[in-house]
């Protein structure tokens with residue numbers, strides 16, 4: 001049994017470990033370790049295409065995570081105090097649906113939408129000058145925000161459900177109008193959940209390839225860049241990028257976990 | 270308002286001006302009638318308790334006064350103003366919650382100052398700090414201000430909750446089973462502390478509890494509740510001596526009940542006959558008529574226990590003896606009447622000689638000690 005578990009972990013993590021190790025390879029070959037060097041990191045970080053993709057990924061991740069946190073929080077608050085079996089089930093399903101389905105669905109939805117709106121927009125100005133909707137930042141951010149919102153809602157629903165309702169009543173009893181109660185009691189108590197949701201959303205967006213591939217239009221996110229470069233062969237530079245993405249993601253995930261754990265200990269007075 | 274049985278009144282308008290009043294306040298949750306046309310007044314400076322078993326509507330009544338629930342019908346008045354639809358944050362009352370509901374993200378001092386900081390115009394920091402310190406001193410927690418809530422013990426949290434409420438000088442302080450989570454010794458201490466505090470501050474206290482000892486020891490007046498209604502209200506002594514029903518007698522103090530049928534009644538005296546044919550005389554207060562199901566209630570301390578048989582004494586066997594210091598509590602068994610509780614004072618026991626389980630004895634009580642009550 002332990003051997004079996006060890007084998008599973010080996011299959012899971014060995015390829016990742018190989019990537020991390022070879023990112024420090026001094027040689028150009030992806031399969032022959034010839035010495036330790038960080039030159040590929042330098043190469044990756046000075047490659048304008050990589051930096052451009054990184055910038056795109058960062059903007060998309062930050063924007064979608066912000067939107068998901070704000071609207072996810074509002075949705076969770078609106079559903080607060082109610083048992084909503086169907087709503088909860090739908091949020092979970094949204095998280096579990098394979099990315100490829102979301103990607104295709106978003107693509108079809110957006111293409112259809114653009115097909116309706118663009119002819120209308122075309123009426124606004126002469127040929128070629130009227131604004132036209134197209135895939136790009138907007139569709140990337142929208143698709144990621146929509147997916148991440150389910151994550152945020154699930155985290156916050158759990159947190160709100162574990163929160164003592166009488167705290168809000170106590171605040172009202174102590175003369176705080178509803179918004180003051182929200183600002184002084186509800187928000188501070190669910191803030192760790194919002195922060196964790198934000199970090200998870202950011203990580204999801206930053207790492208996502210499948211959904212982005214469908215809706216990115218002419219934009220290139222880091223995972224899309226990596227995918228297209230790999231077709232020209234795996235270089236230590238790609239390994240370096242992969243390792244950096246991995247490190248950032250792990251860091252954010254661990255931070256989110258710590259925030260959620262620490263927050264819930266305090267929240268349960 | 271229906272007329273209440275004699276000797277009790279839900280409102281006491283002649284003694285004190287009213288600070289709060291319910292007028293036929295009803296609260297329904299679907300099919301459940303949690304408050305059934307509650308009508309009563311609360312006198313200024315009074316310590317009033319709602320006493321009744323779990324689920325009888327005590328919390329609902331309190332929450333309608335706090336503003337967390339709006340009555341389905343009827344009105345609530347506070348200090349002469351109609352507040353039926355006024356939200357909680359605009360009502361000059363404060364509540365001590367059953368599980369304290371202290372804010373876990375704030376310090377003890379910030380919890381206590383919370384209500385003061387919501388005032389507009391906002392009082393300055395120094396004034397808030399001064400009032401918070403005074404409140405801490407009042408609940409004997411001087412110096413605990415900077416602590417976090419989870420660093421406080423249960424009893425200390427209880428006091429913080431109390432301080433957080435009284436610091437606002439509310440017109441009415443509402444307490445929902447505030448001592449239920451404390452252990453016995455601490456509860457007794459807090460009862461005394463609450464009572465002292467209430468006298469010191471002169472604030473009206475409304476307490477909800479299912480613990481009769483708590484209600485009896487602290488209140489000026491108790492409202493006994495049964496399925497959403499107040500069945501009797503009065504001073505602890507009045508409730509103990511003149512309960513209007515078996516339900517009340519059972520809830521206030523301990524009592525023995527002998528169930529049967531009211532056979533005869535003349536004025537305030539009547540006779541109850543048990544299913545086994547035993548007849549007992551007793552006092553009668555309610556509107557009960559002959560033929561009604563009734564119960565003879567005799568308080569344990571009004572029953573005498575003797576070795577020798579006397580005229581009118583009933584033979585019993587001693588089942589159990591519990592020494593309580595000043596008193597000894599005996600459980601005795603009568604062949605027809607079942608088990609009876611007898612409380613014997615120390616001196617009486619010394620004079621008569623003690624009983625051991627298994628001993629035979631005889632119980633007697635004065636006819637006026639028996640109170641004939643309706644069964645509801």
Ligand SMILES: Nc1ncnc2c1ncn2[C@@H]1O[C@H](COP(=O)(O)OP(=O)(O)O)[C@@H](O)[C@H]1O
Nearest residue numbers: 298301302303322323324325326327328329330
């Ligand atoms: N929010 C609510 N929704 C539905 N039923 C309720 C609600 N609050 C109280 N009840 C019901 O109303 C009745 C009285 O409750 P409550 O006032 O809490 O009683 P108590 O405080 O005397 O235990 C109970 O039957 C309870 O189940």
Ligand SMILES: [Mg+2]
Nearest residue numbers: 324327328329
């Ligand atoms: Mg209750």
